[in-house]
Amino acid sequence: HEHNYVKGNVTQPTCEDEGYTTYACACGESYNDDIVPATGHNYQSVVTNPTCEDKGYTTHTCSACDDTYTDNETNALGHTYVYQGIDTNNKKAKYTCSRCSLTDARDKVTVYLVPNTNWKSDNARFAVYYWNSSGNTWVSMVKVNDNLYKADIEVAKCTSGIIFCRMNPNVSSNSWNNKWNQTADLSLTGTSNAYTVKAGTWDSGGGTWST
Numbered sequence: 001h002e003h004n005y006v007k008g009n010v011t012q013p014t015c016e017d018e019g020y021t022t023y024a025c026a027c028g029e030s031y032n033d034d035i036v037p038a039t040g041h042n043y044q045s046v047v048t049n050p051t052c053e054d055k056g057y058t059t060h061t062c063s064a065c066d067d068t069y070t071d072n073e074t075n076a077l078g079h080t081y082v083y084q085g086i087d088t089n090n091k092k093a094k095y096t097c098s099r100c101s102l103t104d105a106r107d108k109v110t111v112y113l114v115p116n117t118n119w120k121s122d123n124a125r126f127a128v129y130y131w132n133s134s135g136n137t138w139v140s141m142v143k144v145n146d147n148l149y150k151a152d153i154e155v156a157k158c159t160s161g162i163i164f165c166r167m168n169p170n171v172s173s174n175s176w177n178n179k180w181n182q183t184a185d186l187s188l189t190g191t192s193n194a195y196t197v198k199a200g201t202w203d204s205g206g207g208t209w210s211t
Contacts, residue, residue: 003029010034015041015065041067052079052100083109083211085191091156108152111162112194113141115149119166119181119197127151127165127174129182130158138174140167161185164195183207 003025013019019036043060050056056074061067081095081104093109096102113126126141128151137157141149141164153162166181167174184204186195192209201207 001027003027005029005031012036013038015039015062015067039064041065047072050074050077052077052097052102079104083191083193086155086188088159091159093155107155109155109158109188109193110150110152111188112144113149113151113164114147114194114196115166116197116199116201118200118202120146123169124180125167125169127167127179128153128162129165129174130154130160130162132157132159140172140174158188161187164197 005023005025008022008024008030010021011019013036016038018038020032021034022030022032024030041062042064043062046059046061048057048059053076055076056072057070058072059068059070077099079097079102080099082098084094084096084103086092086109087094087105090105092105092107095104095106097104111128113128115124115126119126126149128139128141130137130139130153135157137154139151139153141151144150163185164183165174165179168178168180171178181202182204183195183197184206186209189209192211194210195207196210197207198205
């Protein structure tokens with residue numbers, strides 16, 4: 001028989017699928033026509049900045065269908081800890097992240113030495129001597145740059161004091177026999193952990209602490 005198609009349901013296009021109109025005959029036959037292209041996604045972007053521990057990324061979300069994806073991933077920043085002093089009760093070094101304020105209690109504290117011109121002469125190396133009521137410890141310092149040296153020392157073992165020493169570069173071991181010059185007896189107080197040897201001095205020259 002001859003079909004008599006009648007316009008029926010109109011299917012609206014979506015982001016990914018075409019729209020169309022269905023024409024149907026009373027006998028059950030039908031076809032789709034009046035095709036309308038898919039609209040495509042309309043993505044809105046939101047940037048999530050990296051934190052100390054979490055990566056950053058950009059989230060793209062379609063305003064029409066909520067389809068979403070992420071890209072532009074960036075690495076987590078990592079913590080930037082700042083020395084906050086010694087917890088004398090727990091014998092720990094206190095550090096706080098300057099970005100997120102996370103705190104960290106450590107068994108060791110990093111101390112820094114800024115030697116003067118005298119101390120840097122003759123290719124000298126540097127060490128830290130520290131002690132408590134139970135004994136003493138020597139630690140060689142590591143060069144950060146031409147004007148700065150550092151060492152990690154145990155908090156529980158430096159409760160009585162520390163001394164920065166200018167050492168004989170031809171001897172790798174640390175002892176008073178290999179020491180050329182030294183600061184006065186010092187102690188870690190407040191938030192200062194960098195010691196600057198006073199200009200023009202050799203021994204016990206009244207240097208200053210800073211952060």
